[in-house]
Amino acid sequence: MKDYSPNPSRYDAMKWRRCGSSSLRLPVFSLGFWHNFGSVDDFGEATAMVRLAFDSGICSFDLANNYGPQPGSAEENFGRIFRKDLAAHRDEIFVSSKAGHLMWPGPYGDGSSRKSIIASCEQSLRRTGLEYFDIFYSHRYDGETPVEETMQALVDLVRQGKALYAGISKYPPLQQMQAYRYLSSAGVPCLLSQYCYNMFAREEGEAALENAAAKGSGFIAFSPLSQGLLTDKYLHGIPEDSRAARPTGFLQAGQVTPEKVAAAAKLGSIAESRGQSLAQMALAWVLRDEKVSSVILGPRNCSQLESNLKAMDNTVFSESELQKIDSILNEI
Numbered sequence: 463m464k465d466y467s468p469n470p471s472r473y474d475a476m477k478w479r480r481c482g483s484s485s486l487r488l489p490v491f492s493l494g495f496w497h498n499f500g501s502v503d504d505f506g507e508a509t510a511m512v513r514l515a516f517d518s519g520i521c522s523f524d525l526a527n528n529y530g531p532q533p534g535s536a537e538e539n540f541g542r543i544f545r546k547d548l549a550a551h552r553d554e555i556f557v558s559s560k561a562g563h564l565m566w567p568g569p570y571g572d573g574s575s576r577k578s579i580i581a582s583c584e585q586s587l588r589r590t591g592l593e594y595f596d597i598f599y600s601h602r603y604d605g606e607t608p609v610e611e612t613m614q615a616l617v618d619l620v621r622q623g624k625a626l627y628a629g630i631s632k633y634p635p636l637q638q639m640q641a642y643r644y645l646s647s648a649g650v651p652c653l654l655s656q657y658c659y660n661m662f663a664r665e666e667g668e669a670a671l672e673n674a675a676a677k678g679s680g681f682i683a684f685s686p687l688s689q690g691l692l693t694d695k696y697l698h699g700i701p702e703d704s705r706a707a708r709p710t711g712f713l714q715a716g717q718v719t720p721e722k723v724a725a726a727a728k729l730g731s732i733a734e735s736r737g738q739s740l741a742q743m744a745l746a747w748v749l750r751d752e753k754v755s756s757v758i759l760g761p762r763n764c765s766q767l768e769s770n771l772k773a774m775d776n777t778v779f780s781e782s783e784l785q786k787i788d789s790i791l792n793e794i
């Protein structure tokens with residue numbers, strides 16, 4: 463692959479939003495490494511996507527310990543790309559990682575105990591070769607670790623210089639609010655709350671977004687396309703190269719239900735009338751609320767990424783469009 467020299471006008475190509483009450487700004491799109499960047503994936507395409515993202519102003523990269531497969535390999539691949547292409551731009555990029563899901567055997571390789579969080583962050587730093595993460599998240603509330611224990615571990619990572627900010631992901635409402643209180647009182651307010659938010663996951667995303675906004679936390683949305691269901695790819699069956707067909711894909715074929723496919727077809731006509739693809743409209747729909755700091759894209763290739771980027775050109779919806787969208791979604 464040729465040497466990389468970034469596009470000098472990359473910052474003008476992007477739109478920016480502040481994270482809650484912090485002054486930190488993020489690009490409206492971040493790049494996610496959950497799928498498509500692991501050891502089973504095409505490293506050339508992964509490198510090209512990172513370059514295209516950075517050239518387009520996407521300087522925010524979302525990792526986690528377990529992203530792959532193999533678990534850990536997305537962080538390793540990010541590290542390889544970073545060392546070759548982005549090391550000179552470390553202060554221009556915003557890299558996250560997370561711990562909380564199963565990563566290594568035994569009681570300390572899963573969940574949100576202090577032991578797991580601190581050990582996992584050390585491992586993630588080694589895999590990526592970074593000296594620090596910009597934000598480190600608790601990936602989930604595990605149902606048994608006291609929120610205080612997990613949050614104190616995040617606070618300590620920040621104090622130790624291993625992360626600049628702390629964040630939470632997928633916390634249920636009660637624990638979400640407890641986390642905000644603990645982090646604020648420790649002087650490390652929650653910079654970002656990361657939740658699933660898309661047209662097929664409206665209620666949970668909106669509730670989390672309102673809670674975050676009320677407490678000054680920024681909000682970063684994941685799976686904005688419902689893993690591909692909010693595109694036109696499943697309208698005529700399950701394509702061979704799609705996430706639902708791949709053995710390593712998290713989307714199960716059973717989740718491609720006739721109701722969702724029918725809704726996608728109807729939503730597609732509204733998208734068409736807006737001059738957007740369904741995927742672009744679905745991304746724009748998440749961005750229509752200015753409280754959303756950034757949306758994490760999960761493209762499989764450069765052409766998907768290029769098309770998704772155009773969504774930011776029109777994120778305004780008329781009342782009548784929103785009503786039509788709601789009535790389609792209410793039928794599912």
Ligand SMILES: NC(=O)c1ccc[n+]([C@@H]2O[C@H](COP(=O)([O-])OP(=O)(O)OC[C@H]3O[C@@H](n4cnc5c(N)ncnc54)[C@H](OP(=O)(O)O)[C@@H]3O)[C@@H](O)[C@H]2O)c1
Binds near residue numbers: 493495524685760
């Ligand atoms: N905190 C958490 O627990 C959590 C959970 C999930 C995700 N995340 C983060 O959020 C990121 C994004 O999640 P996601 O991958 O589920 O996002 P997504 O955007 O909902 O789904 C990505 C998939 O949609 C399809 N797609 C994307 N752009 C397309 C386009 N223009 N046309 C047609 N199909 C398109 C591709 O499917 P095909 O492969 O079928 O082409 C792609 O693999 C992850 O990488 C991760 O960083 C965090």
